[in-house]
Amino acid sequence: MTYCVGIKLNAGLVFLSDSRTNAGVDHISTFRKMIVYEQPGDRTMVLLSAGNLSISQSVREILQVEELKERNADGAPITIWNATSMFDAARVLGAAVRHVYDRDAESLKHAGVDFNVSFVFGGQVKGEAMRLFLVYSAGNFIEATNETPYFQIGESKYGKPVLDRVLTPDTPLEEAAKCALVSMDSTMKSNLSVGLPLDLVVYEAGRLQTDKIVCIDADNPYYRMIHSGWGQKLREVFDSLDDPVWDDAATEHPLKMPAARHAVLRKITTPQERLI
Amino acid sequence: MTYCVGIKLNAGLVFLSDSRTNAGVDHISTFRKMIVYEQPGDRTMVLLSAGNLSISQSVREILQVEELKERNADGAPITIWNATSMFDAARVLGAAVRHVYDRDAESLKHAGVDFNVSFVFGGQVKGEAMRLFLVYSAGNFIEATNETPYFQIGESKYGKPVLDRVLTPDTPLEEAAKCALVSMDSTMKSNLSVGLPLDLVVYEAGRLQTDKIVCIDADNPYYRMIHSGWGQKLREVFDSLDDPVWDDAATEHPLKMPAARHAVLRKITTPQERLI
Numbered sequence: 171m172t173y174c175v176g177i178k179l180n181a182g183l184v185f186l187s188d189s190r191t192n193a194g195v196d197h198i199s200t201f202r203k204m205i206v207y208e209q210p211g212d213r214t215m216v217l218l219s220a221g222n223l224s225i226s227q228s229v230r231e232i233l234q235v236e237e238l239k240e241r242n243a244d245g246a247p248i249t250i251w252n253a254t255s256m257f258d259a260a261r262v263l264g265a266a267v268r269h270v271y272d273r274d275a276e277s278l279k280h281a282g283v284d285f286n287v288s289f290v291f292g293g294q295v296k297g298e299a300m301r302l303f304l305v306y307s308a309g310n311f312i313e314a315t316n317e318t319p320y321f322q323i324g325e326s327k328y329g330k331p332v333l334d335r336v337l338t339p340d341t342p343l344e345e346a347a348k349c350a351l352v353s354m355d356s357t358m359k360s361n362l363s364v365g366l367p368l369d370l371v372v373y374e375a376g377r378l379q380t381d382k383i384v385c386i387d388a389d390n391p392y393y394r395m396i397h398s399g400w401g402q403k404l405r406e407v408f409d410s411l412d413d414p415v416w417d418d419a420a421t422e423h424p425l426k427m428p429a430a431r432h433a434v435l436r437k438i439t440t441p442q443e444r445l446i
Numbered sequence: 447m448t449y450c451v452g453i454k455l456n457a458g459l460v461f462l463s464d465s466r467t468n469a470g471v472d473h474i475s476t477f478r479k480m481i482v483y484e485q486p487g488d489r490t491m492v493l494l495s496a497g498n499l500s501i502s503q504s505v506r507e508i509l510q511v512e513e514l515k516e517r518n519a520d521g522a523p524i525t526i527w528n529a530t531s532m533f534d535a536a537r538v539l540g541a542a543v544r545h546v547y548d549r550d551a552e553s554l555k556h557a558g559v560d561f562n563v564s565f566v567f568g569g570q571v572k573g574e575a576m577r578l579f580l581v582y583s584a585g586n587f588i589e590a591t592n593e594t595p596y597f598q599i600g601e602s603k604y605g606k607p608v609l610d611r612v613l614t615p616d617t618p619l620e621e622a623a624k625c626a627l628v629s630m631d632s633t634m635k636s637n638l639s640v641g642l643p644l645d646l647v648v649y650e651a652g653r654l655q656t657d658k659i660v661c662i663d664a665d666n667p668y669y670r671m672i673h674s675g676w677g678q679k680l681r682e683v684f685d686s687l688d689d690p691v692w693d694d695a696a697t698e699h700p701l702k703m704p705a706a707r708h709a710v711l712r713k714i715t716t717p718q719e720r721l722i
Contacts, residue, residue: 206713234717251717327603331632335677336684344689352684356607372692382692383713392690401611403683408612408628411675413620414668416648416658437482437659441510441527 171363172324174203174218175333175350176290178302178314181343183292183373185216186350188324188358190365191223204369205230207250207293210379215250215259215293216371220323221307222278225287228270229263238265256293256301257313263291264309271309288323293373300375328360329353347372351386351396359401368393447639448600450479450494451609451626452566454578454590457619459568459649461492462626464600464634466641467499480645481506483526483569486655491526491535491569492647496599497583498554501563504546505539514541532569532577533589539567540585547585564599569649576651604636605629623648627662627672635677644669 174187187203201223207215217233219226232238233250240248240261253259267287275285285307292302292314302314304321314321316339322330329352336349347370358364372382386393450463463479477499483491493509495502508514509526516524516537529535543563551561561583568578568590578590580597590597592615598606605628612625623646633640648658662669 208713208715210715234714234719249717327636328607330636331604332680332684334636335681342689344691348687348689349684351690352687360603360606360610396687399687400683403686404608404680405611407676407679407683408608408625410679411624411628411672413618413624414627415620437484438510439484439486441525443510 171361172203172220173326173329173354173357173361173364174220174290174323175320175329175353176216176218176292176302176314177320177333177337177341177346177350178292178300178339179319179337179341179343179346180339180375181341182375182377183216183294183300183302183371184343184346184350185218185290185292185369185371185373186347186354187218187369188354188364189367189369190363192363195362198363198365200365200367202367202369204371206371206380206383208379209251211296212378213251213253213293213295214373214378214380215256215291215295216373217263218290218323219287220289221287222283222285225267225270225274225285225307226289228274229266229287229289232266232269233263238262238269240265254295255298256291256295256303259293259295260291260301260303260305260311263289263303263305264311267305267307267309271307290321290323294375294378296378300373325357325361325364329357332356343372343374348396351393352400355393355397355400447637448479448496449598449602449605449630449633449637449640450496450566450600451596451598451605451629452492452494452568452578452590453596453609453613453622453626454568454576454615455595455613455617455619455622456615456651457617458651458653459492459570459576459578459647460619460622460626461494461566461568461645461647461649462623462630463494463645464630464640465643465645466639468639471638474639474641476641476643478643478645480647482647482656482659484655485527487572488654489527489529489569489571490649490654490656491532491567491571492649493539494566494599495563496565497563498559498561501543501546501550501561501583502565504550505542505563505565508542508545509539514538514545516541529571531574532571532579535569535571536567536577536579536581536587539565539579539581540587543581543583543585547583566597566599570651570654572654576649601633601637601640605633608632619648619650624672627669628676631669631673631676 177184191201192198289305294300303311305311368386373380453460467477468474565581570576581587644662649656
């Protein structure tokens, strides 16, 4: 499996990916799922991939070496290197997905394998604002907005609550990076098929290049602090909430549960009784 | 959708269920998913259900009114009311699932509907220890152990991390009830198809009856405290963790990320370069 998250803030972009791939629990490997495409001063793009590895690798290869059908207004081919907007670059990525679909989907279907792939793709082209896209296996895509400033691919559920609680467009970049790492840590705790090392990129709006790229392994001191600190403090918070107190008396005490009063509604005490 | 959780502790059992059912987002209803079967002093059993509502309702009806094929050693029919063990009662539940399968599965298949149902079923029969089972749509089942003291059915992922962090067989009953409510709150925050009211049962080991049954709606003061307190304190914990600091200098400072040094590994800067 995979867990990747891309976040678009006013201050910039944050991308985080794990690197575990599995074809069954007895066939686990490390494949990194993030690539940065960059011409400093002109464009920075980050691609995260999830799904069938043979498909995502083919898409990434084709994106670089084959001429796809996307054309600009003059009929000239668009590539990710000459696209004048992130939207056009996302179209190129979508075309690459469709190219692989045309080549592989029928054979995969014969083998009983779904054409399953998805990408988070974001960045900035000179002269345009930053943009962040989620590209589906049909090559279509959606764009992040202020209301939905992040996209996840792969095993998204375990790590979603903290993103929802923290992220807004005004979140500072480093805080969003921390949030992505907490989200990843929760995911890795609950799903063995998501694993280290992690790739993290933090991109500052308007810079058109990034030096904040780091590969995080189990020895990374910051990640170790997040891993132990979050678990321990979460437990402290849990302990700090009062336990419920059961009480039959009608009371306004905020921690008392009125016991038994609803019991008859859902309790069956004889074989003849029925309650659906 | 549904979210239900059953927990088996040394001190007793905790059961919690939501009550939202949906057949598409434009067809949401309230159906309660918990039933308590009880002969005080002899047996207390709690049944939680998830999956296709027509199947789970049929199973619950059949469990009460039809004679199933399960027999004891003397050839007499076993019901949940005369079963001498929770294991036998779980067999009766499994037989009820198979009965509905035989009746409905083929027609459902013609309509393109999976035979999808699952149950958490636990309790205590006089003379035996408490037991907790997870019953699958094939009527087979597994039992909770000290290493895995809880079962979830329905939308389980959002609410799993807190259960994993808190629950052990030694967890006190009221703390486990709080944990189940936090787990439910996280699930409801992230999945609109899980909703109030909730049914909560806390059963004390050996009592063979329970008075701690409560239906929790949006006005319940304890649930409101959990809902606002958990979210707010989680945010405080998040804020209390330091943000990462980026630094090129090799340093042992625990919060510094060594930036850029791994950049070349995953960065492509010319169209000719390749990196899968």
